[in-house]
Amino acid sequence: MEGFDLIPILAATLRVATPLLLAALAGLFSERSGIIDVGLEGKMLVAAFAAAAAASVSGNVFLGLLAGIGASCLLGLVHAYACVTLRGSQVVSGMAINIVASGLTATLALAWFSMGGQTPPLPASARFLPITLPGSEALAGVPVLGRVYAALIGGQTALVYLALLLVPLSAWVLYRSRFGLRLRACGEHPAAIDTAGISVARLRYAGVLIASVLCGVAGAYIATAQGAGFQRDMIAGRGYIALAAMILGGWRPWPILLACLAFGLLDAVAIRLQGVVLPGIGAFPVQAIQALPYLLTVVLLAGFVGRAIPPKASGTPYVKER
Amino acid sequence: MAASDAAAPAIELVGIDKRFGAVHANRAVDLVVRRGHIHGIIGENGAGKSTLMAILHGFYQADAGTIRVNGHEATIRDSRDAIRLGIEMVHQHFMLVERFTVLENVMLGAEGGARLAPGAARARAELSRLGEAYGLTVDPDARIEDLPVGAQQRVEILKALYRGAEVLILDEPTGVLTPQEADDLFRVLRALRDQGRTVLLITHKLREIMAITDRVSVMRAGQMVAHRNTAETSIAELGELMIGRRLSAPAPRPAPRLGETLLEARGLSLRDAAGVERVKGVDLALRGGEILGIAGVAGNGQGELLEALAGMRTPSAGEIRLNGRTVFPGRDFNAASLRRQRLGHVPEDRLRSGLVRTARAAETAILGYQHDPAYRTGLGLLSHDKILAHGARLMRDYDVRPADPSLRSSLFSGGNQQKLILGREIERDPAVLLVGQPTRGVDIGGIDAIHQRLLACRAAGKAVLVVSVELDEILALADRILVMFDGRIMGELTAAEATEQRLGLLMAGVQDVAA
Numbered sequence: 001m002e003g004f005d006l007i008p009i010l011a012a013t014l015r016v017a018t019p020l021l022l023a024a025l026a027g028l029f030s031e032r033s034g035i036i037d038v039g040l041e042g043k044m045l046v047a048a049f050a051a052a053a054a055a056s057v058s059g060n061v062f063l064g065l066l067a068g069i070g071a072s073c074l075l076g077l078v079h080a081y082a083c084v085t086l087r088g089s090q091v092v093s094g095m096a097i098n099i100v101a102s103g104l105t106a107t108l109a110l111a112w113f114s115m116g117g118q119t120p121p122l123p124a125s126a127r128f129l130p131i132t133l134p135g136s137e138a139l140a141g142v143p144v145l146g147r148v149y150a151a152l153i154g155g156q157t158a159l160v161y162l163a164l165l166l167v168p169l170s171a172w173v174l175y176r177s178r179f180g181l182r183l184r185a186c187g188e189h190p191a192a193i194d195t196a197g198i199s200v201a202r203l204r205y206a207g208v209l210i211a212s213v214l215c216g217v218a219g220a221y222i223a224t225a226q227g228a229g230f231q232r233d234m235i236a237g238r239g240y241i242a243l244a245a246m247i248l249g250g251w252r253p254w255p256i257l258l259a260c261l262a263f264g265l266l267d268a269v270a271i272r273l274q275g276v277v278l279p280g281i282g283a284f285p286v287q288a289i290q291a292l293p294y295l296l297t298v299v300l301l302a303g304f305v306g307r308a309i310p311p312k313a314s315g316t317p318y319v320k321e322r
Numbered sequence: 323m324a325a326s327d328a329a330a331p332a333i334e335l336v337g338i339d340k341r342f343g344a345v346h347a348n349r350a351v352d353l354v355v356r357r358g359h360i361h362g363i364i365g366e367n368g369a370g371k372s373t374l375m376a377i378l379h380g381f382y383q384a385d386a387g388t389i390r391v392n393g394h395e396a397t398i399r400d401s402r403d404a405i406r407l408g409i410e411m412v413h414q415h416f417m418l419v420e421r422f423t424v425l426e427n428v429m430l431g432a433e434g435g436a437r438l439a440p441g442a443a444r445a446r447a448e449l450s451r452l453g454e455a456y457g458l459t460v461d462p463d464a465r466i467e468d469l470p471v472g473a474q475q476r477v478e479i480l481k482a483l484y485r486g487a488e489v490l491i492l493d494e495p496t497g498v499l500t501p502q503e504a505d506d507l508f509r510v511l512r513a514l515r516d517q518g519r520t521v522l523l524i525t526h527k528l529r530e531i532m533a534i535t536d537r538v539s540v541m542r543a544g545q546m547v548a549h550r551n552t553a554e555t556s557i558a559e560l561g562e563l564m565i566g567r568r569l570s571a572p573a574p575r576p577a578p579r580l581g582e583t584l585l586e587a588r589g590l591s592l593r594d595a596a597g598v599e600r601v602k603g604v605d606l607a608l609r610g611g612e613i614l615g616i617a618g619v620a621g622n623g624q625g626e627l628l629e630a631l632a633g634m635r636t637p638s639a640g641e642i643r644l645n646g647r648t649v650f651p652g653r654d655f656n657a658a659s660l661r662r663q664r665l666g667h668v669p670e671d672r673l674r675s676g677l678v679r680t681a682r683a684a685e686t687a688i689l690g691y692q693h694d695p696a697y698r699t700g701l702g703l704l705s706h707d708k709i710l711a712h713g714a715r716l717m718r719d720y721d722v723r724p725a726d727p728s729l730r731s732s733l734f735s736g737g738n739q740q741k742l743i744l745g746r747e748i749e750r751d752p753a754v755l756l757v758g759q760p761t762r763g764v765d766i767g768g769i770d771a772i773h774q775r776l777l778a779c780r781a782a783g784k785a786v787l788v789v790s791v792e793l794d795e796i797l798a799l800a801d802r803i804l805v806m807f808d809g810r811i812m813g814e815l816t817a818a819e820a821t822e823q824r825l826g827l828l829m830a831g832v833q834d835v836a837a
Contacts, residue, residue, distance in 0.1 A: 178433040178441075185419045185430050192417040195381065196431030197402030312420070320381065 009268050011152050015226060017264025018163045019044070019218040023242030024249065024256045025163075025170050026214035031251060031314045032174065033207025034187040034200075035083050038094030039075065040215055041239025042101030047072040047219025049105040052119040052230035053112065055126040055223075064126065064224050069216030075101065076212025084204045087317030098239070106232050119223075119230040128157040128225035157225040159217060164257075166214070171253040183207055187311030190318040200318045218242075244297040247308050263293045330393025332357040332489055332520040333378065333409075338387035340373055347373040348384070349544045355489075355537075357392075360511055360521040362531040362552070364564055365541035366765035367736065371524045372414075374541070375491050378522075379411040380404040391489075405431070408488030412478040412495060420467040424460050425449070428481045445484065452483050456513045457506075471619070472503040479510065490514065491522040496530060500619055501793070501826035508534045526766075527794075528557045528564075540564055565766045575777065578801050581610025582646075584785040585631065585665075585754045590640035592623075592630050600626040602809040603640070608754065613776065613786040615800025617793060619829050623809035624789045625670050628758045631787070632667040633657040634675070645753055661690060666747035668740075670758030670789065676743045677731045684713025684727035686739075687746050720745035721771060737761075737768025744775055754785045761795060773798060793822055807831040 023040045030037035050071035055064030075097050082093040106117045113119050133154030139146040174180040186193050186203040193200050222238075223230050241263055249256030270289035278284055333355040340348040347370045355361045365371045376382045378389065380398040389396050391407045398404050404411075418427050425445055434441030446462055453459045458476045466474060475495060482490055492511075496504040511521050511534060523535060531538050532552060540548045540563040548563045585608040592601040601623045608614050618624050629635045631642065633649075633656050642650040644663055649655055657667070669675040677686040688697055688709055697712065699705040713727030720741045722734070731739065740760070747755060760776065761769040776799060779786050790796050796803055803820050805812045805828035812828040 176438055178436050178438060181426060181430060181433060181438060185422065185426075188419045188421055189417065191415075192419055192427075192430065195379070195401050195411065195413065195417045197380075197400060197405045198431055 007147050007151055009265075009272060011155065012268035012271065013261060013264040014152070014156060014160055015264075016267045017260045018160045019221050019226070019238055020242045020245055020263055021163045021257060021260040022159075022166070022214050022218035022221065023239055024245040024260055025166055025253065026211035026218070027243055027246040028170065028174075028249075028251055028253065028256060029183070029214070030207050030211035031246070032183050032187045032311055033204045034190060034311060034313045034316070034318070035080070035204050035208050036090040036094065036315045037079070037208070037211055038091055038243065039079055039097035039101075039239075040211075040242055041235050041237070042094075042098035043072040043075050043212055043215035044219040044222065044239055045098075045101040045105055045233065045235045046075055047216040048223035048234055049109060049119070049219075049230045051216075051220035052122065052223040053109075055122055056113075056120050056229070059123075059126050061126050061128055061224055065217065065220045068220035068223070069213050072216035072219060073209060073212040076208050076215075080205045080208040083317065084201050084208070087319060090315055090317075102233055105230070109230060109232075117232045122224060122228045126224070127228055128159055128221070130155045130157055131161075157221075159221045159225050162217070163221075167253050167257045174253065179206075184311070187314050190313055191320075194318070194320070204318075241293050244293060247310075248297055248300060250308050251311060262296070266290075266292045266296075330357075331355055331390075332359075332392060333522070334388075334390035334393075335374070335378070336388040336390070338374060338377060338384045338389075340370075340377060340382065340384050346544050348377070351387070351541075351544075351546045353539055353546060354549075355520060355522060357520050358515060358518045359536045360515050360523060360534055362523045362525065362535035362538040363541060364525060364528065364531055364538060364560060366526060366564060366767075367763055368765065369541040369564075370544040371541050372493055375411065375493060375522065375524055378404065379409060379491060381411075405485055408486055409491070410482030410485060410487035410489070411491040412475065412482060412493065414493040414495075414497065416474055416478055418466045418474060418477060418481075421465065423463050423465055424469075424477050424480075425462040427466060427477060428462075428484050430481075432485045448484055449480060452480055455517075456483070456510050458483075458510060471498045472500075472506070475499070475507065476510075487519065489520045489522065491524070493524045494526070495523070496525070496527065497791075498620060500829045501822050502830055504530070526564075528560050531560065532557060542566055561766075576781075578612045578780065579783070580612055581783050581785075583607050583609050584645055585787070586641075586643040587631065588641045588643075590627070590630060590642065591638045592626050592635060593638045594626065599638070600809050601630065601637070604806075604809075604811055606804060606811070608785045608787055610753070610783045610785050611780060612801045613780050613788055613799050615796040615803045616787065616789045616806060617796045617803055617825055617829060618791070618806035620791045622806045622829075624791075624806050625758065626809075627806070628667075628670060628756055628787075628789050632665065632669070632756050633660040634667075634669075658690070661750075664751070664753040666750060666752030666755040668743050668747055668755070668757040668760065670762075672736075672739055672743055677739060679730070679732035681731050682713070682728050683717065683722070683731055683734065683742060684710045686731045686742055687713045687716045687727070689746065691746070691750065716745045716749060717742065719749075720775075735765075735768075736763035737765055737772075740764055740772060741768065741775075744772060748775065748779060752784065754787070755779055756787045756789075758789045759792075760788060760790060761792070769795075793825055796820075796825075797822075805829055 023044060027037050027040055047068035051064040051068030054067035055061050079093050079097055082088040083090045109117045109119055131154065136150040136154055139149050182193060182198055182203055186200055190200045222234060245256055245259035245263055248259040266289055270286050273284045274286050276284045331354045335351060335353040338348050338351040351374055363371050377384045380401045380403050383399065389398055396407055425442060428449060429441055429445050434444060449462050458480055460473055460476050495507060499507065514521055525531060535552045538550050538552050539546055540560060542564060587604055587606050590601060590604045591599060594600050604627055616624050630637045637650060641648060644665060649660060673679065697705060697708050710727045717725045717727060722738045722741045760772050764772065776786055788799055797820060801817050803815045805825060807829060808831060812831065815824060
């Protein structure tokens with residue numbers, strides 16, 4: 001079975017799913033507080049640029065990560081100010097963020113690095129590198145297990161593990177903590193929060209900022225772990241796929257993980273099949289597989305998983321009646 | 323606590339003043355509420371009761387005035403301050419998260435630590451204790467959306483008690499309850515009073531005030547006009563204080579002069595968008611010269627039935643006959659076609675389907691009839707002059723105030739909007755008139771005017787169908803009463819047979835065994 005080896009495909013699935021997972025969890029926290037976040041894409045893009053630029057200038061990948069998170073949070077604050085404080089349209093604000101991010105990163109990249117809208121390629125020292133787990137060598141001789149340990153369980157960057165750890169953590173915060181209870185209530189019935197003596201605005205700012213931090217990590221991952229530098233519009237729609245994964249997962253952490261892994265697997269298979277010639281058809285139509293996440297979302301939402309019910313108050317600014 | 327504090331009133335409001343733009347909602351309002359009392363506040367819609375209570379609960383802030391709690395001056399900037407002072411409110415629209423369990427709702431805002439688990443155990447124990455002490459039993463793990471309204475209200479009260487309410491404010495608590503559920507609520511309120519807690523009850527129902535309160539304050543047009551000990555007043559006196567003039571006793575109605583059957587439904591069923599059956603095989607017949615009332619707790623299919631009869635929704639089964647002709651099943655079953663066949667309809671939710679908020683009053687006055695050539699110019703375009711002239715005449719005839727046909731519809735009070743819509747439908751001389759919630763959000767003066775109009779339609783031989791959740795209204799208008807429960811007709815009573823007790827049982831889904 002040469003050419004269709006499962007372990008590299010699964011390893012690639014994890015790598016591809018990581019930014020989706022981070023961004024989908026970001027969307028989860030924002031929307032559970034009642035703020036729709038279509039600006040995931042833009043925040044990730046800005047974070048990718050800031051992370052690549054900072055890592056390139058300083059040579060330190062952690063400074064890059066911090067810069068990415070910082071840039072994403074700045075955009076997040078703009079979104080929160082527009083949606084919570086000014087009670088503007090959340091979708092419009094999110095789209096504006098995406099458009100601004102796309103133009104701003106390309107322009108700044110051109111102005112600062114003069115490389116046609118890219119940042120300089122990052123050396124290995126300024127990137128997140130795969131971690132070799134202890135004992136990989138010793139286990140190398142063991143047939144299947146050795147490779148699973150070295151290339152699937154191990155051999156991933158730190159951010160992949162972080163993203164996976166965030167799933168149980170998010171579930172705990174959401175369902176077992178005071179903050180989570182209030183956040184969920186805020187997205188369902190903000191007046192109930194207000195009359196309980198809790199600030200709706202503060203909770204919604206918190207939701208948006210948590211989302212921004214996660215988008216920052218996702219963007220930094222794409223530019224400094226998966227890739228080695230920034231390229232124009234390098235998020236390439238992953239923000240929207242993350243939104244789809246969030247909806248498919250019904251705004252719950254564990255199902256979101258499953259959705260992200262499914263989308264990641266499709267992507268990994270698509271990459272594998274690139275250039276494969278099928279008898280009778282010719283070159284394999286990779287676009288068909290790339291379209292699958294979207295098709296899958298539409299089909300599943302149309303009937304198989306039932307109606308996805310979003311947080312009731314998400315998208316509606318909180319205004320005291322009268 | 324000093325000895326003087328024990329005698330101090332639980333709540334004292336002095337000179338509370340509040341404006342919303344041009345509206346002066348509270349003018350120098352004074353109120354003293356004794357500890358361990360059930361204190362009623364009555365007034366018409368828009369009299370300022372809810373605003374006053376929202377100020378006490380910290381939802382709004384007063385422009386001027388002083389609040390004293392247990393004799394000490396208090397600053398209440400937000401609900402958190404009010405809760406700290408032991409002031410809790412059960413809002414008219416419940417502040418419950420529908421997808422949460424009872425336990426989660428009760429804990430919200432009083433979680434007792436960053437982790438939920440320890441607080442949850444404590445809340446569970448406290449809930450069962452409170453449940454036993456006050457007869458407020460609710461399953462702590464039930465989801466709010468699965469609970470009937472009465473149980474949801476118990477959760478609101480439990481939530482307030484769990485947070486340590488010393489003063490409990492209830493805003494129009496019986497609007498959504500059957501009479502029996504309301505009696506249960508009153509039992510709970512009396513138990514609270516007997517334990518030394520203070521209850522503030524906002525309502526516009528005089529009978530409730532007489533039944534349960536110790537003392538009552540009357541508001542009119544933003545001002546506090548009178549305080550009475552309940553034992554020393556009467557419904558007549560309170561009603562007079564409330565509207566500022568004497569209420570005319572309802573004139574005895576002549577017996578109906580019944581005409582032909584004009585509207586008939588057989589086995590009518592209806593599914594909503596989610597496929598749930600909301601109306602289940604309803605039969606009814608409506609004759610000229612009578613008013614048929616449909617009673618029931620809100621949400622038992624009356625609204626859907628009304629919309630089906632009006633052609634706004636397509637039934638899933640059954641037959642509808644209008645003026646002796648079968649209109650459903652039929653090719654041309656829609657609201658416009660039924661209107662042409664002399665069916666008038668005043669929808670339940672006037673803001674959603676009765677008028678266009680941003681349209682002028684004169685435009686609202688022709689909605690649904692805008693194709694009439696009477697409103698057109700020679701070229702066939704809508705004529706503003708004709709529309710405005712028609713609007714002005716209609717507003718004069720139906721006493722819509724202010725009588726300015728070019729004012730935006732949303733700027734009128736609920737009662738005046740309703741008179742405008744009612745005028746629009748009656749003016750067309752329908753054979754059948756369907757009216758949903760004729761006086762929802764309408765004050766007493768307006769209620770009287772609207773009821774007179776409907777009785778005039780009856781006298782003119784029209785067939786009138788009234789859907790209302792207000793039992794008083796049904797009893798005042800209807801010749802026959804159908805009670806709906808869970809999409810079915812539970813029973814039919816004539817006006818003479820109908821008592822609040824019997825209607826209440828039917829509304830709760832209990833078959834009338836006495837009949």
